[in-house]
Amino acid sequence: MRRSFAFKCTLLVVAWLLLAIACVQVPSRVFWPASFAALTLPAALALNLAAVGYWLLRNWRVAALPALVAFLTWPHFQRGLAVHPLHVSPTAAASGQPVRLLSANVRIFNVYPQLRDQDLGSSRKFIQWLAENPADIVCLQEFYNEPATAKTSDGKVFRSVEQIGRQAGREAFVSKTLTNRAGSEFGMAIFSRFPIVKRGTISFDRLTQNHAMFVDLRLPAGDTIRVYNFHLQSMSMDEKDIVDSYSSKEGLKKKGLGLMRRFKRGLVARSVQVDTLVQRFERCRYPMLLCADLNDVPYSYAYDQLADRFQNGWATVGTGVGATYNGRLPFVRIDNQFASPQWLVGDFRVHYEIPYSDHFPTSATYWLSSVKPAAAAKTAN
Structure with a gap:
């Protein structure tokens, strides 16, 4: 009787897992409840693995079902919890051009009064770190710059284009969404040590901080690559409200419905x-590298559409959760890098030692190869 009940539970878990994977692929604009169901995918994946362990101890023949499902859905498991403890960088076998890429949501370098230090210490350190970083390409979201013509009283602290760009030997492309009365610039930016041969901005309906930009870069060997930098729709939810909503029943009743609507x-x-x-x-038609603040987790439609077409840097070579959100919400990875199949992912790192924003920077090394990396394609999710 107990074995029969356990088998029925296993079938329910398998059905739940497959349904959640199907929900991930449903656009929220078509049927938004599917996106909420997709968020249960990590629990379904974990329970399926637990079923494998249970049945291996009870009946190995029955274990074959959840084990097969676990094998087929492993790329989805890797999205949230990458497992590559023995990863070896492919640099020795790569014959192409290495490209060092860094991405960060810099939270306007903490220029607002409620964010800044008394001596602008975090702003200075963050800009200096970006300027001195060895990355060939730097993609920044929620960017802020004060050009020499800006009428501000902060000296040269926020002349970020000058410091991260020209002084660091990089060309700059700033996609400006706002220039205030003082002449200060808000938007996104791409800096490159490779020549920029083309650039462009992609707006979503209207140009706001949530938009995309791209540059075409000429590598030393003559290859042209395209780099996209984009920032998808913000969640528009206060961290304190989220924490309060699940810390007590009263908090859930008071703030839960509003959070659901905004989400x-x-x-x-x-x-x-x-x-x-x-x-x-x-x-x-060019090999592509993508840097993004998705404002979405790995079990979302937005992530799924990218992971189906590109390698995710962390999921391909990382180990662990790879959380990028610097706040009270644990295990949240919303900042990502993706690469088209022409690239080999050498390494990927989340810079937890740089706490100057509510996002941790990410960096990776990619090798452009003339041979399509089949191994990388298998772990593209």
């Missing part, structure tokens, strides 16, 4: 935005 609006907007970008990606 839904964000899901719908991001599904439209990522579909807009995917259409662009499919028309590009």
Whole structure:
């Protein structure tokens, strides 16, 4: 009787897992409840693995079912918890051009009064770290710059284009969404030690801080690559409200419904935005590197659309969760890098030692290869 009940539970877990994977692929703008169901995928994956262990001790023949499901859904497991403890960098076998890429949401370098230090210490250190970083390409979201013509009283602290760009030997492309009365610039930026031969901005309906930009770069060997930098729709949810909502029943009743509404609006907007970008990606003939603040977790439609077409840097070579959010919400990875199949992923790192924003920077080394990396393609999710 107990074995029969356990088998029925195993079938339910398998069905739940497959349904959750199907929900991940449903655009939120078409049927938004599917996106909430997709968020249960980590629990279904974990329970399926638990079923494998249970049945290996009880009946190995029955264990074959959840084990097969675990094997087939392993790329989805890797999205949230990468397992590559024995990864060896492919640099020795790569014959192409190495490219060092860094991405960060810099939170406007803490320029607002509620964010800044008394002596602007975090702002100075962050900009200096980015300027001195050996990365060939730097992609920044929520960027802020004060050009020499800006009428501000902070001296040269926030002349970030000058420091991260020209002084560091990089060309700069700033996609500006706002220039205030003092002349200070807000938006996103790409800095490159390789020549920029083309550049462009992609707006979603209207140009806001949530948009995309790209550059075409000429590598020393003569190859041209395209780098995209984008910031999808923000969640528009205060961290304190989220923590309060699950810390008590009163908090859930008071703030839960409002959070759900805002989360839904964000899901719908991001599904439209990522579909807009995917259409662009499919028309590009160059090897691509993508840097993104997705504002979405690995079990979302936005992530799924990218992971189906590109290698995710962390999922391909990392080990662990790879959380990038610097706050009270644990295990949240919303900042990602993706690479088209022409690239080999050498290494990937989350810079937990740089705590100056609510996002930790990420960096990786990619090798452009003339041979399509089949091994990397298998771990592209």
